[in-house]
Amino acid sequence: xxxxxxxxxxxxxxxxxxxxxxxxxxxxxxxxxxxxxxxxxxxxxxxxxxxxxxxxxxxxxxxxxxxxxxxxxxxxxxxxxxxxxxxxxxxxxxxxxxxxxxxxxxxxxxxxxxxxxxxxxxxxxxxxxxxxxxxxxxxxxxxxxxxxxxxxxxxxxxxxxxxxxxxxxxxxxxxxxxxxxxxxxxxxxxxxxxxxxxxxxxxxxxxxxxxxxxxxxxxxxxxxxxxxxxxxxxxxxxxxxxxx
Numbered sequence: 001x002x003x004x005x006x007x008x009x010x011x012x013x014x015x016x017x018x019x020x021x022x023x024x025x026x027x028x029x030x031x032x033x034x035x036x037x038x039x040x041x042x043x044x045x046x047x048x049x050x051x052x053x054x055x056x057x058x059x060x061x062x063x064x065x066x067x068x069x070x071x072x073x074x075x076x077x078x079x080x081x082x083x084x085x086x087x088x089x090x091x092x093x094x095x096x097x098x099x100x101x102x103x104x105x106x107x108x109x110x111x112x113x114x115x116x117x118x119x120x121x122x123x124x125x126x127x128x129x130x131x132x133x134x135x136x137x138x139x140x141x142x143x144x145x146x147x148x149x150x151x152x153x154x155x156x157x158x159x160x161x162x163x164x165x166x167x168x169x170x171x172x173x174x175x176x177x178x179x180x181x182x183x184x185x186x187x188x189x190x191x192x193x194x195x196x197x198x199x200x201x202x203x204x205x206x207x208x209x210x211x212x213x214x215x216x217x218x219x220x221x222x223x224x225x226x227x228x229x230x231x232x233x234x235x236x237x238x239x240x241x242x243x244x
Contacts, residue, residue, distance in 0.1 A: 002141070003140065003142065004103060008024055008107065010136075010156075011023065011027070016037065016040045017134040017153075019036055019039040019071070020136065021152075022039065023035075024107070024136060024150060025136075029191075030187070032191070034079075041205065042202065043071045043072075043201075044066035046064065046065075047064065047065055047066050047217075048217065048219075049063040050216045050221040051063065067176060068177055077204060078201045079197060080188045080190075080191055081185050081186070082186045083185045086184075087177055087181035087182070097184075098137050099140050102139060106186065107137065108184055110137050110182055111133060111134035112132025112133065112134065112173045112176065113131070113133040113134065114131040115168070116131075117168035118160060118164065119161065119164050121151075131173065132176060135152075136149055136150040138150060138157065139157075145163070147162065147165055
């Protein structure tokens with residue numbers, strides 16, 4: 001086939017691009033209304049990581065979220081997704097993988113994308129490099145060289161040309177995800193009742209904050225930072241403080 005589109009219900013929820021597509025499919029498949037903010041917070045956001053590396057610039061860093069791959073691991077645990085990531089391959093390989101999944105009736109999350117090249121985002125297109133962004137691919141048209149997708153910030157199906165997709169999709173995000181990443185996922189036919197899903201997510205978040213595997217994470221990490229923060233002034237240069 002040269003064209004196929006999967007039409008599914010889409011929920012607008014700004015700043016949740018890494019989970020918005022999975023949330024759409026979860027609601028579509030199960031009929032259970034789980035907000036994307038819940039997926040985001042229980043899977044990785046609202047976390048804490050205090051990183052200390054003497055040779056890094058700056059040597060002390062604080063993160064309030066987890067890496068996307070750990071985030072997807074948590075989504076597998078909480079919601080029963082089976083998630084697979086193909087990254088760092090050629091554009092043609094990645095696009096063909098997307099089309100193969102769509103042919104099977106499976107929407108696909110793709111990224112990391114530079115919003116400078118997303119022609120449907122007027123506020124960014126050829127104006128501002130905003131990276132990384134993720135969208136849910138739901139269709140393609142080879143005759144028109146276009147991809148059909150849902151974006152967490154916008155209602156309705158959006159269209160992105162293959163040419164701009166290639167430009168947007170062609171950059172690695174070190175420590176996050178490599179270029180041309182395709183995140184395929186499936187959901188078990190048997191899913192937990194809503195109240196059990198919520199409980200599972202909250203318990204995972206509480207355990208990660210209260211009983212992390214190392215002292216630089218969660219509540220122990222926050223306490224460690226509180227003790228050491230006043231000493232940063234003696235160890236950091238003015239240039240270190242200016243780094244973002």
